[in-house]
Amino acid sequence: MASQPEGFNFEQMHGKQRVRVARVWKNKEGRHFFVEWNVNISLLSDCVNAYVHDDNSDIVATDTMKNTVYVKAKECSEQVSVEEFAILLAKHFTSFYHQVTHAIINIVEKPWERVYIDGQPHEHGFKLGSEKHTTEVILKKSGVIQLTSGVEGLALLKTTKSGFEGYIRDQYTALPETRERMLATEVTASWRYAYESLSSVPQKPQFFTDRYLDVKKDLVDTFYGPPKEGVYSPSVQNTLYLMAKSVLNRFPDISSIKLKMPNIHFLPVNLKNKDNQTIVKFADDVYLPTDEPHGSIQASLSRFWSKM
Ligand SMILES: O=c1[nH]c(=O)c2[nH]c(=O)[nH]c2[nH]1
Known part of the structure; x- marks a missing residue:
């Protein structure tokens, strides 16, 4: 929220970060459903008087924001997706408080998954998976919305069908060109939905959870290619x-996608002993895994116009 106290340009917002909540739902058959969320809230409201004077009368206390997360979790009698929960919080803050003009809600879902015992789904047992489902909702009082979902920590690796050739070679270059290397990354993706107003957001339960799983599958399938032959990656x-393009081609209600894909290096191992005899000669088999330094590659792709 921008304002001009005492002739200055001034921007401010306040909120509560890292509010952790877990919620269990039980169906009639006795099956339990479970989520754990880490919620970040930022509210924009005109509370310049709190900064400039000693007048807090326009402030929603951040402690109140924290409590609201638990009240709203309690009120969700049916299971909701992380996107739906972010939207309902944003809706609450922008409608309940006349002072609040925008709400920004970010949530990271911890990847608890139902456990399977001898192939059978457990009724109330969960184990921690790997990548995390994320969302960001920016909602204005008018109902104008920006809805983004994403995935964090999606670790992917393939042991062949990757190379890197034809790059600039100069006096600083040591890297040999290759058509045979390991390719490993940890994808962070976020995709923006084209829904522009609260009233156009799909209401179907679990719509965004299904969409998250479908987008993730599309990213993963494109990375690996078909199971037998794979697909060659030149960089x-x-x-x-190709991953970003595939998502935009497949999902018309996604208007843009941003991908961060660090190039996590596995270094070839070649070893000589003290007498200069080769004891390990690399043949695309023994690697030194590293996590730093790593290449950092990121891009975003968006449509010129919405397909919806
Ligand atoms: O796929 C790659 N892209 C790069 O930009 C790069 N740079 C590098 O050293 N190795 C690689 N690999």
Whole structure:
């Protein structure tokens, strides 16, 4: 929220970060459903008087914001997706408080998954998976919405069908060109939905959870290619682009996608002993895994116009 106290340009917002909540739902058959969320709230309201004077009368206390997360979780009698929960919080803050003009809600869902015992789904047992489902909702009082979903920590690796050739070679270059290498990354993706107003957001229960799983599958399938033959990657850049393009081609209600794909290096191992005899000669088999330094490659792709 921008304002001009005492002739200055001034921007401010306040909120509560890292509000952790877990919620259990039980169906009639006795099956339990479980989520754990880490919620970040930022509210924009005209509370310049709190900064400039000692007048807090326009402030929603951040402690109140924290309590609201638990009240709203309690009120969700049916299971909701992380996107739906972010939207209902944003709706609450922008409608309940006349002072609040915008709400920004970010949530990261911890990847608890139902456990399977001897192939059978457990009724109330969960284990921690790997990648995390994220969302961001920016809602204005008018109902104008920006809805983004994403995935964090999606670790992917393939042991062949990757190379890197034809790059600038100069006196600083040591890297040999190759058509045979390991390709490993940890994808962070966020995609923006084209829904522009609260009233156009799909209401179907679990719509956004299904969409999250479908987008993730599309990203993963494009990275690997078909199970038998795979697909050759000439660079992380090209693979990233194909992944982003595939998502936009498949999902008309997604208007843009941003991908971060660090190039996590596995270094070939070649070892000589003290007498200069080779004891390990690399043949695309023994690697030194590293996590730093790593290449950092990121891009975003968006439509010129919405397909919806
Ligand atoms: O796919 C790659 N992209 C790069 O930009 C790069 N740079 C590098 O050293 N190795 C690679 N690999």
